[in-house]
Amino acid sequence: MSPAGHPGAVPHKSMITVSIMLATIMQTLDSTIANVALPHMAGGLSASQDQITWVLTSYIVAAAIATPVTGWLTGRYGLKSVFLVSIAGFTVMSLACGAAGNLVQIVLARLLQGAFGAALVPLSQAVMLDINEPKDHAKAMAVWGMGVMLGPILGPTLGGWLTDNMNWRWVFLINLPVGMLSFYGVARYIHDDGTRRDGRFDVFGFATLAVAIGLLQLMLDRGEQADWFDSIEIRIYAVCAFISFTFFILHTATSGEHSFFKVALLRDRNFAMGLAFYFLLGLLLYATRALLPPLLQTILGYPVVTTGIVTAPSGFGTMVSMLVAGRLVGRLDGRLIIAFGFGLTTLSLWQMSGYTPQITEWDVIVPGFIQGLGLGFTSVPLTTMTFSTLDRSLRSDGTAIYSLSRNIGSSIGISAMQTLLVRNSATLHASLGAYVSAAALMMHPDALSRMFNVHTPTGLAGLNEVVSNQAAFIAYLDDFRFMMWLTLAAIPCLVFMRTRRVASAAERSAEQAELQHVAAE
Numbered sequence: 001m002s003p004a005g006h007p008g009a010v011p012h013k014s015m016i017t018v019s020i021m022l023a024t025i026m027q028t029l030d031s032t033i034a035n036v037a038l039p040h041m042a043g044g045l046s047a048s049q050d051q052i053t054w055v056l057t058s059y060i061v062a063a064a065i066a067t068p069v070t071g072w073l074t075g076r077y078g079l080k081s082v083f084l085v086s087i088a089g090f091t092v093m094s095l096a097c098g099a100a101g102n103l104v105q106i107v108l109a110r111l112l113q114g115a116f117g118a119a120l121v122p123l124s125q126a127v128m129l130d131i132n133e134p135k136d137h138a139k140a141m142a143v144w145g146m147g148v149m150l151g152p153i154l155g156p157t158l159g160g161w162l163t164d165n166m167n168w169r170w171v172f173l174i175n176l177p178v179g180m181l182s183f184y185g186v187a188r189y190i191h192d193d194g195t196r197r198d199g200r201f202d203v204f205g206f207a208t209l210a211v212a213i214g215l216l217q218l219m220l221d222r223g224e225q226a227d228w229f230d231s232i233e234i235r236i237y238a239v240c241a242f243i244s245f246t247f248f249i250l251h252t253a254t255s256g257e258h259s260f261f262k263v264a265l266l267r268d269r270n271f272a273m274g275l276a277f278y279f280l281l282g283l284l285l286y287a288t289r290a291l292l293p294p295l296l297q298t299i300l301g302y303p304v305v306t307t308g309i310v311t312a313p314s315g316f317g318t319m320v321s322m323l324v325a326g327r328l329v330g331r332l333d334g335r336l337i338i339a340f341g342f343g344l345t346t347l348s349l350w351q352m353s354g355y356t357p358q359i360t361e362w363d364v365i366v367p368g369f370i371q372g373l374g375l376g377f378t379s380v381p382l383t384t385m386t387f388s389t390l391d392r393s394l395r396s397d398g399t400a401i402y403s404l405s406r407n408i409g410s411s412i413g414i415s416a417m418q419t420l421l422v423r424n425s426a427t428l429h430a431s432l433g434a435y436v437s438a439a440a441l442m443m444h445p446d447a448l449s450r451m452f453n454v455h456t457p458t459g460l461a462g463l464n465e466v467v468s469n470q471a472a473f474i475a476y477l478d479d480f481r482f483m484m485w486l487t488l489a490a491i492p493c494l495v496f497m498r499t500r501r502v503a504s505a506a507e508r509s510a511e512q513a514e515l516q517h518v519a520a521e
Contacts, residue, residue: 012189013131019185020124021147023087026178027120028151030059030094030113032289033159037168044168047103053225058107060411061217062114065210067404070119071397072201072260074126079396080192083123084183089116091179097172121148122399127190129387129395135330141383142326142376148406149285149318149375157308205260208248215241216408220415224422262397265390271398273497274386275405277338280490281382282406283413284345284483285375290414291421292352295476296364299469300357310364317372325380334381335494341377342491344370349484353477385497417479424478428471 034041034055042052073082093113100106125144132140162170219237226234252259266272292311296302302310321341328337348371355363383402390398 015185015189016127016131017143019182019189020083020127021143022178022182022185023083023090023120024124024144024147025151026175026182027090027117028148029155029158030117030172030175031063031151032155033162034059034171035155035159037159037163037171040163040168041106045100045103045106051103053221054103054107055110057218057221059110059114060221060407061214062111063118064213064217064404064407064411066115066118067122067400067407068209068213068261069206070122070400071262072206073119074123074396076201078192079123079126080186080190082119083127083186083190086116086119086123087179087183087186089113090120091175091183094172094175094179098169119400122396122403125383125399125402126396129399134388137388138329138380138384139326142322142380145322145376145379145383146319149322149379150315154312154315157312160308202255202260205248205251205255208244208251209260212241212245212248213404213408215244217411220411223415224418228419261401262394265394265398265401268390268394269496270389270498271386271402273493274382275402276493277378277382277490278386278402279405279409280486281375281378282409283416284487286410287413287417287479287483288349288352288371291417291476291479292364292368295355295473299473299476300359306361310361311368313365314368314372317369318376319372321373321376322380325377329381329384334385335497337381338378338385339491339494341374341379341381342487344374344377346374346484346487348374349480349487352480353484355473355477355480357473389498417483420482421472421475421479424475425468425472428474429468432467432471 038052038055041055042048045052070082090113093109093116096109097106097113100109124147125141128140128144129137158174159171162168162174215237219234219241222237223234228234229238248261252261252263289311293307296307296310325337325341348367351363351367351370386402387395387398
C-alpha cells in the first residue's frame with residue numbers, strides 16, 4: 001500500500017517514519033554543519049576566505065531553485081522514485097564533497113548536493129501527512145518538526161567536533177551511512193500507488209521563478225560582503241531578480257491551470273497565512289542562531305566548545321515542546337498554542353536584549369531553552385493548521401512551497417540582521433567615540449593611563465578596540481530587540497487562520513472510495 005492510501009492501512013509505518021526522518025535530518029544538518037569548517041576548507045583547498053563562502057552559497061542557491069519543482073516531479077514520476085533519486089544523489093554528492101581536491105570541484109558538488117537534497121524535506125513532510133490519519137497529524141508534524149528544527153541547531157556543534165577531532169571532510173562523509181540506511185528504508189517500505197499527472201511542464205514559469213529565487217539568494221548571501229547596493233554586482237542581482245519575478249507573476253496570472261505554480265494554494269487562507277508565519281519562524285530561528293555564537297565568541301570571549309554547550313539547550317527545549325504540542329493540538333485551539341509559542345519566543349528575545357558583558361553561562365542557557373520551547377509550540381500547530389484545509393491533491397506542491405518559505409525567511413533574516421548589526425555598530429562606534437575626545441582624555445588622565453597608554457599608537461588602538469566591542473555589543477542587543485517586537489506584532493495576525501477543516505463532497509466521496517478499496521484488498 002502506498003503512503004497515499006488510507007492511513008490506517010499503511011504497514012511498517014514506524015520504519016517508513018525512521019527512513020524518511022533520516023533523510024530529513026541529513027539534509028537539514030547539511031545546511032549549517034559546514035559553516036564552522038570553512039577556515040579549514042580554505043586551507044585544505046588553497047582558497048581565500050571570500051572564495052570558500054561559495055561552498056555555502058552554491059548549496060543554498062541550488063536548493064532554493066530546485067525546491068519549487070518538487071511537486072511537479074512527484075506528480076510526473078511518483079513520490080517513491082523522486083525520493084530515492086534525491087537520497088541517492090545527495091549521498092553521492094556528499095562523497096564527492098568529501099573527496100574534492102580543489103575549490104571548483106567542491107562548489108560543483110555542493111551545487112548538485114543542494115539540487116538533489118531540495119526535495120527531501122517537502123517529500124518527507126508529505127509522506128508523514130499521508131501515512132497518518134488526520135487526527136494524528138499533529139503528532140506526526142511534531143516528529144517531522146524535530147528533524148527540521150534540530151538539524152540546523154545541532155549542525156554547527158557536530159561540524160565543529162568533526163573538524164577538530166577528525167577532518168573537515170568528515171563533515172560531508174558522515175552522510176554516507178545515514179544516506180544508505182535511508183535509501184534502503186524508502187526502497188523497502190514505501191510502495192508507489194502508480195498515480196501520475198501527465199500535465200506538461202511549464203518551462204517558462206519554472207525558469208522565471210528559478211532565476212528570481214536564485215538571484216535573490218545570491219543577493220542576500222553576497223550583500224554584506226559586497227557592501228550591498230553600493231556594489232554593481234548586488235544591483236545587477238536585484239534588478240534581474242525583480243524583472244524575472246515580474247515575468248513569473250504575469251505568466252502565472254495568464255496561464256491558468258497550465259501554470260507551474262498552483263494558484264489554488266494561495267486561495268486556501270490557512271495555507272497562505274501558514275506560509276507567512278513559517279517565513280517568520282525561519283527568520284527567527286536562523287537569525288538568532290547566526291547572531292548568538294559570534295556574540296559569545298568575539299565579544300564575550302567564550303571558547304568554541306563552551307559556545308556549543310550553552311547554545312545546545314535550545315534544541316532540547318524544541319524537542320520537549322514539540323512532543324507536548326503534538327498532544328495538545330486537537331484539544332486546544334491551535335491559534336492559542338501558536339500564540340503561546342510566540343509569547344515564549346518574545347520573552348526569550350526580551351531576555352537576550354538585556355544582556356550585559358557580565359552575563360554568566362546560565363544567562364545564555366535559560367533564554368535559549370525558552371526560545372526552543374517557543375519554536376516547538378509554534379511550529380507543530382502551525383504546520384498542522386496550514387495543511388488542515390488544503391486539498392490532498394495539492395499536498396506535494398504545498399509542502400515544497402512551505403519549505404521554500406522557511407528557507408527564504410532564514411536567508412532574509414540572516415542578511416537583514418547582519419546588515420543591521422554592521423550599520424548599528426558603525427553608528428554606535430561614532431557615538432561612543434565622541435565621548436573619548438581629547439578633552440575627556442585630559443579630564444581623566446590617570447584612569448585612562450592605568451588602562452591604556454593613550455600617548456602611544458598601541459594604546460590608542462587598544463582603546464579603539466574597547467569602543468568597537470562596546471558598540472558591537474549594543475548593536476547585538478538592538479537586533480534581539482528588533483526581533484522581539486517583530487514576533488510580538490505577528491501574534492494578532494493569528495485571528496485570520498481557521499481552526500477546523502470542512503470537507504467537500506468530493507473529498508468525502510474520495511475518502512469513501514479509499515475505504516472501499518482498502519476493504520477490497
